[in-house]
Amino acid sequence: MKRAPNISDVAARAGISRSTAARAMSGNGYVDSETKKIVEQAARELGYRRSAIARTLRTNRSDTVGILIADISNPIFPRIVKGADEVLAPEGMTLLLCNTEGDSVKQMAFVQKMLERQADGLILVSQSLPEAVTALLAGGPPSVFVNRRPDPDAFDYVGPDNVAGIEALLAHLSVAGHRHVGYIGGPENSSTARERLGAFQEAAPRFGIVSDPDLQLLREYDYGAEREGAAELLTRSGRITAIVASNDMAAMGVIAEARSRGLRVPEDLSVTGYDGAFREPMWESLYPDRPQLTTIGLPRRQIGVEAARLLLRRIKAPEAAVAKMILPIEMIAGNTTGPARPRS
Amino acid sequence: MKRAPNISDVAARAGISRSTAARAMSGNGYVDSETKKIVEQAARELGYRRSAIARTLRTNRSDTVGILIADISNPIFPRIVKGADEVLAPEGMTLLLCNTEGDSVKQMAFVQKMLERQADGLILVSQSLPEAVTALLAGGPPSVFVNRRPDPDAFDYVGPDNVAGIEALLAHLSVAGHRHVGYIGGPENSSTARERLGAFQEAAPRFGIVSDPDLQLLREYDYGAEREGAAELLTRSGRITAIVASNDMAAMGVIAEARSRGLRVPEDLSVTGYDGAFREPMWESLYPDRPQLTTIGLPRRQIGVEAARLLLRRIKAPEAAVAKMILPIEMIAGNTTGPARPRS
DNA sequence: CTGTTAGCGCGTTCAA
DNA sequence: TTGAACGCGCTAACAG
Numbered sequence: 001m002k003r004a005p006n007i008s009d010v011a012a013r014a015g016i017s018r019s020t021a022a023r024a025m026s027g028n029g030y031v032d033s034e035t036k037k038i039v040e041q042a043a044r045e046l047g048y049r050r051s052a053i054a055r056t057l058r059t060n061r062s063d064t065v066g067i068l069i070a071d072i073s074n075p076i077f078p079r080i081v082k083g084a085d086e087v088l089a090p091e092g093m094t095l096l097l098c099n100t101e102g103d104s105v106k107q108m109a110f111v112q113k114m115l116e117r118q119a120d121g122l123i124l125v126s127q128s129l130p131e132a133v134t135a136l137l138a139g140g141p142p143s144v145f146v147n148r149r150p151d152p153d154a155f156d157y158v159g160p161d162n163v164a165g166i167e168a169l170l171a172h173l174s175v176a177g178h179r180h181v182g183y184i185g186g187p188e189n190s191s192t193a194r195e196r197l198g199a200f201q202e203a204a205p206r207f208g209i210v211s212d213p214d215l216q217l218l219r220e221y222d223y224g225a226e227r228e229g230a231a232e233l234l235t236r237s238g239r240i241t242a243i244v245a246s247n248d249m250a251a252m253g254v255i256a257e258a259r260s261r262g263l264r265v266p267e268d269l270s271v272t273g274y275d276g277a278f279r280e281p282m283w284e285s286l287y288p289d290r291p292q293l294t295t296i297g298l299p300r301r302q303i304g305v306e307a308a309r310l311l312l313r314r315i316k317a318p319e320a321a322v323a324k325m326i327l328p329i330e331m332i333a334g335n336t337t338g339p340a341r342p343r344s
Numbered sequence: 345m346k347r348a349p350n351i352s353d354v355a356a357r358a359g360i361s362r363s364t365a366a367r368a369m370s371g372n373g374y375v376d377s378e379t380k381k382i383v384e385q386a387a388r389e390l391g392y393r394r395s396a397i398a399r400t401l402r403t404n405r406s407d408t409v410g411i412l413i414a415d416i417s418n419p420i421f422p423r424i425v426k427g428a429d430e431v432l433a434p435e436g437m438t439l440l441l442c443n444t445e446g447d448s449v450k451q452m453a454f455v456q457k458m459l460e461r462q463a464d465g466l467i468l469v470s471q472s473l474p475e476a477v478t479a480l481l482a483g484g485p486p487s488v489f490v491n492r493r494p495d496p497d498a499f500d501y502v503g504p505d506n507v508a509g510i511e512a513l514l515a516h517l518s519v520a521g522h523r524h525v526g527y528i529g530g531p532e533n534s535s536t537a538r539e540r541l542g543a544f545q546e547a548a549p550r551f552g553i554v555s556d557p558d559l560q561l562l563r564e565y566d567y568g569a570e571r572e573g574a575a576e577l578l579t580r581s582g583r584i585t586a587i588v589a590s591n592d593m594a595a596m597g598v599i600a601e602a603r604s605r606g607l608r609v610p611e612d613l614s615v616t617g618y619d620g621a622f623r624e625p626m627w628e629s630l631y632p633d634r635p636q637l638t639t640i641g642l643p644r645r646q647i648g649v650e651a652a653r654l655l656l657r658r659i660k661a662p663e664a665a666v667a668k669m670i671l672p673i674e675m676i677a678g679n680t681t682g683p684a685r686p687r688s
Numbered sequence: 689c690t691g692t693t694a695g696c697g698c699g700t701t702c703a704a
Numbered sequence: 705t706t707g708a709a710c711g712c713g714c715t716a717a718c719a720g
Contacts, residue, residue, distance in 0.1 A: 006713055017691045022714065029716090030689050047483060052460035053406070054713035056397045057696050064461075073422045078443065081416075094457045097441035099422065113438045116396035117408075139391065290634070350697055361707045366699065373700085374705055398697035401712050691720080697712105704707080 005046040014042040025050055056118050063093050065311065066114035068107060070126040072099040074249065076277050076300050080125055080146065083304020091312065093120065104130050115140050121311045124148075128189050142314040144307045148191045156310045158303055158325040162192055165296040166199040166244075168331040169272050172294065173242050174207035177340035178270060181209050182233040182243040183216045184226050184250065193218065193246065196274075200244070221246055227253030234261060234269075241270065241340040248273035248293055255291060255336065265291065266338035276332060292334035299327050349390040358386040369394055400462050407437050409655065410458035412451060414470040416443040418593070419621050420644050424469055424490065427648020435656060437464065448474050459484050465655045468492075472533045486658040488651045492535045500654045502647055502669040506536055509640040510543040510588075511551075512675040513616050516638065517586050518551035521684035522614060525553050526577040526587040527560045528570050528594065537562065537590065540618075544588070565590055571597030578605060578613075585614065585684040592617035592637055599635060599680065609635065610682035620676060636678035643671050 011021035016035060023029040024039035025048075031039075042048075056062040065088055069077045085095050096119070098110040107127060114122060115136070122137065125146040134150040137143045142156075149157040173181055183200050186193030197216065204211035215237060219225040226245055230253065233240060243258075245251035251273030255265050263269045273295035306325055314320060355365035360379060367373040368383035369392075375383075386392075400406040409432055413421045429439050440463070442454040451471060458466060463485055470491040471477070478494040481487045486500075493501040517525055527544050530537030541560065548555035559581060563569040570589055574597065577584060587602075589595035595617030599609050607613045617639035650669055658664060 003712095008713080018713095019692075019715085020690055023690085026715080032689060035690085049459060051401075051462070051713055052457070053397055053400045053462050054696090055715075057395075057401050057698090057713080058715045060696080062397070072416055072425075073419050075417050078417045081443065082445075089453075094454070095442075097443070098439075099425065099441070101426075109433075110438070113396070115393060118395070118397050351699095352697080362698090363700080363708075364706055366697095367706090370699075376705060379705090395697055398712090399699075401697080401714090402699050404712080689720105692718085694715105694717090696714090699710105699712095701710085702708090704705105 005048045009046055010039060010043045010048050013046060014039045060118060062118040062120055064096055064117070064119050065093050065121045065123060066096050066098065066110065066119045067123040068098050068100050068110060068125060068127055070100055070102050074277060075280055076275055076298065077125060079300035080304035083301035084123060084308040087305055087308040100127065102128065104128060108133060111136055121315055123307050123311060142311055142318065144311045146303060146307050153322055153324065156314060156323045158306045158310060158327065159192065160298045160329050161326045162195040163199040165274065165329045166196050167203050168296065169244055170203050170207045170209060172331065172333060172337065173270065174209055176270065176337060178242040179208060179210055179340065180237065180239040180241055181215065182240045184229040184243065184245050185216065185218050186221045186246045188218055215240065221250055223249050223253040226250035227257045230254040230257040241342065242337065243269065244272050245274065247275045248277040248295055251293055266336050268341065270337035272337060291336050294334040294337040295332050297330035297332050302327055349392045353390055354383060354387045354392050357390060358383045404462060406462040406464055408440055408463050409437050409465045409467060410440045410442065410454065410463045411467040412442050412444050412454060412469060412471055414444055414446050419624055420619055420642065421469060423644035424648035427645035428467060428652040431649055431652040444471065446472065448472060452477060455480055465659055467651050467655060486655055486662065488655045490647060490651050497666055497668065500658060500667045502650045502654060502671065503536065504642045504673045505670045506539040507543040509618065509673045510540050511547050512640065513588055514547050514551045514553060516675065516677060516681065517614065518553055520614065520681060522586040523552060523554055523684065524581065524583040524585055525559065526584045528573040528587065528589050529560065529562050530565045530590045532562055559584065565594055567593050567597040570594035571601045574598040574601040585686065586681065587613065588616050589618065591619045592621040592639055595637055610680050612685065614681035616681060635680050638678040638681040639676050641674035641676050646671055
């Protein structure tokens with residue numbers, strides 16, 4: 001088995017020097033259009049393929065961006081990836097995707113691999129961020145954080161307006177007469193969850209809503225965990241007329257729990273989600289009578305687009321000031337919320 | 345900004361030669377355990393990181409596998425990826441994921457990138473396979489096809505037993521008394537769709553089911569396209585009592601169409617899916633009263649596992665005989681099928 | 689516009 | 705067990 005042809009082989013076949021052949025193939029520098037044709041012809045005949053590896057070794061640029069996603073099966077993430085791809089692909093950059101499944105070991109492993117492979121940049125979407133990772137990144141390539149960010153604001157960040165989202169939900173519930181609202185937030189290690197909890201605690205009184213720590217739980221962002229959270233809240237207090245869940249999947253868990261206790265939604269209990277994960281055209285018409293969550297819509301594609309732009313900016317200007325980009329959310333009123341009616 | 349430390353820097357700091365340091369870091373060849381410690385210490389102090397790029401250039405192995413997925417938001421695919429990762433990760437290989445969205449341009453682009461980056465192998469899941477791609481792959485690294493495969497059996501393949509799946513559905517419908525069954529298959533360019541259509545045509549008579557080409561449509565594997573297909577079938581024939589759709593999402597489209605025409609499922613029309621996409625614990629309890637599709641369950645994780653094993657095998661033995669692995673399916677009876685009852 | 693030259697960082701002979 | 709030397713394939717000066 002012969003080795004793959006390299007630029008020297010092409011040059012030899014074209015009867016020309018290596019560097020001219022290289023210029024012809026890469027498009028950099030001056031090459032006579034006539035000789036360029038000859039070189040391309042020779043390359044085609046040989047089945048020559050440029051080695052991105054050698055190029056990277058030489059230039060320290062890999063034209064590659066690693067993107068870490070917490071959970072690929074959650075429909076909001078593919079949209080973000082797509083948005084990022086839309087801006088990176090035209091720049092000749094390839095997105096390398098990793099599904100971390102919220103596993104910090106996989107997270108570390110992938111970041112390591114990307115560093116070893118000279119990734120030009122990293123986009124971390126909704127990652128839990130142990131110090132080990134941020135430490136690694138501190139000396140590494142440009143990194144942009146999406147949705148969650150590490151503590152010291154040392155990195156570029158793009159995310160939705162969490163405060164506005166919570167306030168919109170509170171306003172909505174308040175108008176419907178809710179006073180006792182259970183809150184299930186995401187875990188402590190999520191900056192997003194911390195922001196939202198802070199917003200809830202700060203804003204609740206302004207909307208005439210009781211802010212009682214007993215009614216505020218922190219759970220993982222998933223169906224099962226928040227379903228259990230709902231069980232706890234409903235057991236703990238008979239006065240709750242609404243529950244704010246931390247995302248749409250989790251809200252479904254809350255609804256399931258409510259129903260299993262004989263509570264109707266929204267007649268007996270109002271439930272809100274967050275992120276609009278089910279607002280896909282397909283879901284829309286899928287179950288005509290399914291619950292239409294009251295939720296906060298996120299500009300998913302735009303989040304991806306802006307993250308990629310921020311990354312490109314930093315690749316070009318590594319010393320630019322750290323950017324923090326907050327994108328507007330959208331309040332979506334569905335049929336899982338209604339007028340408050342005391343439970344007991 | 346100084347350049348990143350390399351093996352020479354480490355060697356210098358350890359007071360040792362480059363090659364010894366290299367051996368210490370890579371674990372290849374003999375190194376005194378004492379000097380090894382010293383080298384590792386020096387590396388740590390310098391923040392040294394091995395360059396996968398240089399290593400790949402030197403060895404022609406990148407410890408990287410590219411995996412192409414048609415549609416990442418379809419829940420069956422993450423499972424396949426996970427299965428593959430389970431066997432590849434312990435071998436020190438990294439999976440690089442690409443969502444092709446059924447777009448052959450993206451497909452080609454990613455394959456090209458992977459070739460240029462010396463991927464050790466490729467896994468193509470449910471890809472439509474224009475000749476250009478298979479031609480590219482023919483001279484490339486080991487490739488394994490999943491679900492769909494190119495025409496000449498020149499590549500390793502793993503997929504579910506399509507014939508058994510269709511027969512199981514036919515048997516199920518036949519027992520329920522269905523004679524006029526509409527069939528909506530996947531597109532012509534999908535080997536899976538061709539296999540299933542062939543199985544349907546061959547087996548229908550054996551089950552006392554009419555095989556009329558007028559009742560057999562080929563459509564894209566999606567909600568909208570198959571919903572339209574269902575409209576066509578239902579308009580075309582008043583005798584149809586059941587429709588076999590080509591996957592679960594598509595089946596939902598068929599059901600939606602039926603309902604919009606005032607047909608109840610399964611009382612007036614039985615509908616079957618294929619792939620069990622909604623059979624996730626979360627969906628199970630999500631909508632208590634949602635339709636439970638009668639469908640064919642696929643061994644998703646196992647498909648990924650076997651694909652990865654096949655790939656490893658071929659990487660180690662490039663000349664091994666082409667393998668074709670057919671995995672058993674599972675018949676799942678739901679509540680979208682019932683006794684046949686004439687429509688008109 | 690073209691050719692010459694010198695590494696990028698590493699793994700791997702081969703001798704010592 | 706260690707060290708010296710070479711080259712993987714390419715780009716980027718620089719000189720012509």
